[in-house]
Amino acid sequence: MIGQIExxxxxxxxxxxxxxxLGRKISNDYEGKELVLIxxxxxxxxxxxxxxxxxxxxxDIDFISVSSYGNSTKSSGVVRxxxxxxxxxxxxxLLIVEDLVDTGLTLDxxxxxxxxxxxKDVKICTALDKPSRRKVDLEIEYEGIxxxxxxxxxxxxxxxxxxxxxxxxxxxxxxxxxxxEDMG
Ligand code: IMP
Ligand code: MG
Numbered sequence: 001m002i003g004q005i006e007x008x009x010x011x012x013x014x015x016x017x018x019x020x021x022l023g024r025k026i027s028n029d030y031e032g033k034e035l036v037l038i039x040x041x042x043x044x045x046x047x048x049x050x051x052x053x054x055x056x057x058x059x060d061i062d063f064i065s066v067s068s069y070g071n072s073t074k075s076s077g078v079v080r081x082x083x084x085x086x087x088x089x090x091x092x093x094l095l096i097v098e099d100l101v102d103t104g105l106t107l108d109x110x111x112x113x114x115x116x117x118x119x120k121d122v123k124i125c126t127a128l129d130k131p132s133r134r135k136v137d138l139e140i141e142y143e144g145i146x147x148x149x150x151x152x153x154x155x156x157x158x159x160x161x162x163x164x165x166x167x168x169x170x171x172x173x174x175x176x177x178x179x180x181e182d183m184g
Contacts (some may be wrong), residue, residue: 125137
């Protein structure tokens with residue numbers, strides 16, 4: 001796997017520091033409020049685990065699983081709910097936790113969907129952001145690290161289901177995308 005990395009774009013230390021900073025901010029902003037953090041599977045799971053351990057107020061957690069990419073590196077714009085959340089979010093403050101905002105289509109869809117279920121409010125927290133690729137106007141209240149328009153893997157992010165377990169955010173050699181033998 002290591003041999004397939006072209007460049008480390010964001011190190012594990014930078015990611016850890018960002019989770020700390022955002023966790024502190026969230027703890028202050030939601031003090032005394034009923035907060036539910038919703039992790040977006042599968043990619044958001046690594047950041048989610050880091051983030052919640054930096055939050056020092058009581059929270060509920062749940063997960064939603066969506067698919068918008070298939071095995072491609074380009075967004076299809078079509079969001080499919082694979083697994084919905086289980087808990088009642090009526091009158092709760094929601095914070096959706098994502099790995100990366102790219103076109104913004106996924107979170108725009110999820111935000112609007114959750115808003116129909118009667119929460120107090122719905123906000124967004126992301127580990128990474130590619131603002132240059134945005135297709136919709138999306139407010140991100142808890143903004144992570146801005147990265148350039150490159151396809152990245154690691155820290156939860158995958159290419160064709162692989163590389164999620166890399167601790168840093170990396171760019172792969174272009175050969176990975178052209179040769180299936182290199183995968184995994
Ligand atoms: P969006 O709907 O285009 O904002 O992005 C939806 C999801 O696609 C993100 O949350 C990621 O899980 C995934 N994605 C976007 N860009 C990348 C990338 O560079 N590498 C891996 N996954 C990505
Ligand atoms: Mg994602």
